[in-house]
Amino acid sequence: MQRRTFAAASLLLAGTLLTACTDASGSGNGSEDYPSDQITMIVPFPAGSAPDSTARTLASVMETELGQRIVIENKEGGSGTIGLSELAAAEPDGYTISWFASPGVTMQWQRIDTPFEGPEAITPVAQAISVGTVMFAASDSGLTTIEDIVAAAEAAPGEISVALPGEGSGMDLAVRELEAVAEIEFDRIYVGAGEQIQPVVNGTYDLGAAQAPPVVQYVERGDLSWIGVFGDAVPAGIDAPLVADSEYEIDPTAVAGYEGIVAPAGTPEEIVDALAAAVETAVASEEFSEYISSTHGIAQFTGPDELAQKIDDGTATATELIERYGL
Template identity: 35%
Template structure:
């Protein structure tokens, strides 16, 4: 008996996934983001029954890797392991080859955590109030370092400059490691650092933590105030990790990926890794992740539009 045309068409569709998935990490191999992505890939492969292959495509603040995903076939076999730099880079770069909203389908967010505001030991400050006082009295003000133009460290420092009305100079580096070296040496004053980057130096007592940038205090540093508690109102900044697919990826595939990613992030070693680095594991639907991404883009675009913020 012949099958109806619809049944034939459905039967011809391969079960997803039927071959390896490529997860593009838009940063070089060996860094913290790459390490989390590799743990995620192994956990996802266990749940999807297919290998998840990491492809590192660093450069242009993550834009090179993001552009590859934006232009990939929307079939669920090429995805982007995105971080908060996806939003911050989009906010200040005027000529990206993709649209941060229209070119992607949000799939899942796996976690988010605060930045730590740390100061050079040579600056001699213990509180944000001390930072503001020094910035207002020192000729030329203060400087702050970052992992590069468009990074979340960069825009968080810019937000402080704008909100507190301080004279501050941005000093970009090619990554967090050289920025940390310069901070320890005293050649730069402040760093809005991700927790994994700076945690060893804080625990060894080499750098003072002045504040956390999230709305709530960090369980890792319960005695450290938030920026709002330190007198900088409405300062709520966090770094995050998530997965994006090309625009027009079928909803059924997005849902399958969302389930696998949420399960992978809730399992070890990913869950423990996030918690140990001061982040909160997160499980969001694709729609909820899209809403959060929209808020992030709006936040950083508002900072970028502020008078005196150079765009590139």
Template identity: 30%
Template structure:
């Protein structure tokens, strides 16, 4: 091979190598992310899920070195946004903030999506249900309330969300766990915790099984009291409120939760990079201080544990929805 031929061969080889490298996906080059990331939120601007998404996005930007833009995709009781996350290319440039509703919607026949439709990245929030009653209610603890419900089926009313919503299922699941007919408390649908709580203060209902952050202002105003929290440990917001386990011996827990997910099929290297970033966000002072200021609970689980958590949530909610006759 002449010197000129050798140089020509070398140039051709280098060019081919260069083209091959250029054609490789970003993940293979190890430079993910090389452009902005979109974070889809299945709920509207201004709510707790939106607030959680926006603080997480701002901190993810610092970890990933690229802009993270929050996009609200609302509609269909959360189906539209969750479907948009699942349908995006699994390249790490579209992720989403999945919520507890993903473990409920398919049981209602609204979608075929479930937690298994995604690549789990990290659980970053959970707000357990509480058992709130009026401040002048005669029940000194949750055992008194449960005994009264059992003795007077059909007498009590509860509210705090729509029919079949997370707080409805929280109460129904507790009653079922305590061997009480879950339909023995009438559910009055509402457009959320706030109107349900106001209805209770006005005397329209007896129980509001909503989260402590949602009940915070009325608890602090002395208008309602919380008898227990459906968690395995006391809430940081009100550590004096006993857990169900401490109050009744029940292992029943239920919480509204939020976590970062990506479309199914995300390459492992991108998943790992996102998971590391999410873990750092969840542990950061900026995030924990923000969530504490809102009364939101900070709970972290990595990809594997988050996947197991979603599967458990799906199973428990499905069983409860069947028990109250709202599963399709």
């Protein structure tokens, strides 16, 4: 009897120990040994796009820091919200993360039909870059400063045309905010993403607004001139003033875009911290710095708490702008 009881107790103890060991390390996905497997990074934009290139460059450096491969999966559509909705449905274990651009997280989910439910569905990890919107004009237009274009719009209300990618885009909001602050009116023309440069070069429209990289070559060969940069930082290699430094003060949360990494809601803090540390190191790396310089970007790291506040502020501002402009 005693022997059978001891044997049973021994079996029970062995089972308990086995269960404990399995819980601790059997899945390989515990936060205490994170990461122990490859990580999937969703990029909610097309392969070869600017956000995709930035995400891939950052991920390649993060792989060294984390000691695991990061596999990129492009899930485009819905102004960046389709990929974010897939992220939100993933397990919050750190093995599925996503690149993001701020409009998709703060604004677009509020104004388009998308399964993404907004900031409550994600955990902010880190910002990696800021995205500056630049305004430009044909080099022979005589328009070279913010003051020039405001004066032109005052002299001809609603007649100075501005080529923009789409209604509700960051560029559109920047121009609308300038109109409001300067008490002017432009003729806003929505030409589609990536199509706002050539019509300004050939004189079809007076002004354009875009992210800096695709405009640089036209400025360098003398076709276009910089007017100013919306946001809180000037992109690398861009010789243009901040609009914020002029007399027209525009809320940076309305016009300053940013990109980085988020995880599903409920991701453990220690995993978020590990990912954020890898992003911080990657942003400061020589490889990423060279990429940013070559693409005329703005490297800017912010951690989880600051990014969460930034997203909250941006979402509140987006709600206000949607109501104000009927977007």
